[in-house]
Amino acid sequence: MFGVATSSFQIEGAAEQRLPSIWDTFCDTPGRIEDGSHGATACDHVSRYRQDVALMADLGVDAYRFSISWPRVMHADGKLNTKGCDFYLRLLDGLNENGIRAFATLYHWDLPQYLEDRGGWLNRDTAYRFQEYTDAVSRVLGERVFSWATLNEPLCSAQLAYELGMHAPGFTDRAMAKQAAHHLLLSHGLGMQVLRQNCPNALNGIVLNLSPCHAASESHEDRAAAFRADQDLNGWYAGPVLTGAYPDLIDQLPAHEVPDVQEGDMETICQPLGFLGVNYYSRGVFRAAQGALYEDVAVPGKPLTDMGWEIYPEGLVEVLEMLSDRYDLPPIYITENGAAMTDRIEGGAVEDSSRIRFFEQHLAALERAIAAGADVRGYFAWSLMDNFEWSYGYSKRFGLVYVDYETQERTVKSSYKAFQSMLKTRNDRSAC
Numbered sequence: 001m002f003g004v005a006t007s008s009f010q011i012e013g014a015a016e017q018r019l020p021s022i023w024d025t026f027c028d029t030p031g032r033i034e035d036g037s038h039g040a041t042a043c044d045h046v047s048r049y050r051q052d053v054a055l056m057a058d059l060g061v062d063a064y065r066f067s068i069s070w071p072r073v074m075h076a077d078g079k080l081n082t083k084g085c086d087f088y089l090r091l092l093d094g095l096n097e098n099g100i101r102a103f104a105t106l107y108h109w110d111l112p113q114y115l116e117d118r119g120g121w122l123n124r125d126t127a128y129r130f131q132e133y134t135d136a137v138s139r140v141l142g143e144r145v146f147s148w149a150t151l152n153e154p155l156c157s158a159q160l161a162y163e164l165g166m167h168a169p170g171f172t173d174r175a176m177a178k179q180a181a182h183h184l185l186l187s188h189g190l191g192m193q194v195l196r197q198n199c200p201n202a203l204n205g206i207v208l209n210l211s212p213c214h215a216a217s218e219s220h221e222d223r224a225a226a227f228r229a230d231q232d233l234n235g236w237y238a239g240p241v242l243t244g245a246y247p248d249l250i251d252q253l254p255a256h257e258v259p260d261v262q263e264g265d266m267e268t269i270c271q272p273l274g275f276l277g278v279n280y281y282s283r284g285v286f287r288a289a290q291g292a293l294y295e296d297v298a299v300p301g302k303p304l305t306d307m308g309w310e311i312y313p314e315g316l317v318e319v320l321e322m323l324s325d326r327y328d329l330p331p332i333y334i335t336e337n338g339a340a341m342t343d344r345i346e347g348g349a350v351e352d353s354s355r356i357r358f359f360e361q362h363l364a365a366l367e368r369a370i371a372a373g374a375d376v377r378g379y380f381a382w383s384l385m386d387n388f389e390w391s392y393g394y395s396k397r398f399g400l401v402y403v404d405y406e407t408q409e410r411t412v413k414s415s416y417k418a419f420q421s422m423l424k425t426r427n428d429r430s431a432c
C-alpha cells in the first residue's frame with residue numbers, strides 16, 4: 001500500500017473555525033518560529049481539500065494519512081463540535097469516492113489550548129480527555145476510516161516540547177518531558193481500548209519515530225552513550241507500547257525525573273496493536289558528554305537534507321531489524337519518510353531530483369528489509385505537499401507538490417511525477 005501523509009496543523013488553515021491549539025500560542029510567541037510565520041493559514045486545505053484529494057487521485061495513491069484537529073472537532077466542555085466534524089466527513093467522502101483509504105491520526109501535536117491551560121500533558125487528566133475525544137470522534141467518523149493511529153511521534157510531543165523547548169508548549173525540563181511522555185503513552189492505551197470497541201474492523205495502532213543510534217567512536221563511553229540514546233529515543237516509547245515496560249534507563253534517572261506511574265498504567269499502555277507505524281528520517285550519532293545522558297554529533301562529509309539530517313537509507317533496514325530483534329510485532333507501515341530540499345520553482349516547474357533519489361534509495365532499502373523478513377505492509381511519503389514545518393515555519397519544503405503560500409497555487413514537482421509513474425508501473429504490472 002502506497003500513500004502520502006500530512007497533518008492537521010501543518011496544512012489545514014481555517015484557524016478561525018476551531019478553538020486555539022498550543023501551536024497557535026507558540027506561533028504567537030515572538031522568537032519561537034524561525035521565519036516568524038504562523039500556521040493559521042498554512043495550505044488553506046480546509047477550503048481546498050477537493051483539489052488536494054484530486055491531486056492524490058491523480059498521483060495514484062492507495063491511501064492518505066492525515067490527522068484530525070482535536071480543537072476543531074471538540075468543544076471545551078468535551079462535547080463534539082459537529083460543524084468541525086463535517087469537514088472530516090466531507091474529506092473522507094472525497095477519499096472514499098476516489099478509492100483512497102483513510103489513515104487518520106488522532107493526535108499530531110495540536111493540543112487544544114484550554115487543556116494546556118489545565119496543565120497539558122503534565123496533567124494526567126489530559127489522557128482521559130484524549131480518551132473522551134477518541135470515543136466521540138471515532139463514533140462519528142469510524143465507518144469511513146480504514147485505519148486509526150492514536151498518537152504521532154510521542155517522542156516529539158514529549159522531548160521536543162518539554163525538554164528541548166523546540167515545540168509547543170516549549171518547556172526545557174527533562175523531568176517534565178518524562179512525565180508528559182508517560183501521560184501520552186497512557187492516552188494511547190486508553191485510546192486503543194476505545195478504538196477496539198468502536199471500530200473493531202479498523203486497523204488500529206500508533207506511530208513512532210525511530211532511528212538507529214550509532215556511537216561516535218568505538219570507545220566504551222561513546223558506545224554506552226549511544227546505548228542510552230537508543231533507550232531514551234526508541235525504547236522509551238516502543239518498550240511500553242509493545243512490552244509494557246520502560247527500558248532499564250529508568251533506573252539510571254535521578255529520582256525527580258522518574259515519571260509517576262500508577263498501578264495498572266503499564267498494562268493499559270500495552271494494548272494489542274493492529275499495526276505499528278514507523279516514521280523514519282535519519283540515524284543519530286552520539287558521544288558521551290559530562291552532565292548529559294548523551295550528546296548528538298554531526299558526522300562531517302555526509303549527504304544532508306535541507307533540515308541538516310543525514311541521508312542514511314540503510315537506517316530503515318536497521319530500524320526494522322532492531323524492532324524484530326526486540327519485540328513481537330504487529331504488521332508495520334512506514335507512516336512517514338521524506339526529505340526537505342531547497343526546491344525552486346522555475347518556469348512553472350520544480351526539478352527536485354535529489355528528492356527522487358532520496359525516495360529511490362529508501363524504497364530500495366525497504367525492499368531489502370522486506371526480503372530479510374520485515375512484515376511491512378505500506379509506505380507513506382512525507383509529504384503530499386509543502387507545509388508548515390513547525391518551528392521552521394514555511395522555510396522547509398517536504399512536499400511532492402510545491403505550494404506558493406501567497407497564492408496557494410499548487411505545482412506538482414518532478415518527485416510527484418516520479419512517484420506517479422512508479423505507482424502506474426506497479427498497477428500495469430499487476431494487471432498482467
Ligand code: IFM
Nearest residue numbers: 007010153279336382389
Ligand atoms: O513535519 C514533520 C511531521 O509533522 C512529523 N514527522 C516529521 C516531519 C518532518 O519534520
